[in-house]
Amino acid sequence: MSDPVVDKIQKNPKYQELRSKRTGFGWTMTLLMMVVYYGYIALIAFNKPFLATPIGSGVTTLGIPIGMGVIVFTIIITAIYVRRANSEFDDLTAEILKDASK
Secondary structure (H helix, E strand, O other): OOOOHHHHHHHHHHHHHHHHHHHHHHHHHHHHHHHHHHHHHHHHHOOOOHHOOOOOOOEEEEEHHHHHHHHHHHHHHHHHHHHHHHHHHHHHHHHHHHOOOO
């Protein structure tokens, strides 16, 4: 037994567009995050001397700003995803629901 409203939504071309855009964008963001995070972990594992290189004459090494960069990158891509979800994805969802209620 299936719900006619659900069937109507799933057959809507805008729903298919939403699914493909959201899935593609999600995988792109996931891939970017994995490259940055695992790249940093790979540096820790395979190139410790590079990360241990001092910056200037202080005790801070390159590993600290690079690690902070990973954290900042995470915040930035989260903000990008939320912004797109709250605009483009929500607009498409509203159109789909409007079409389904007719």
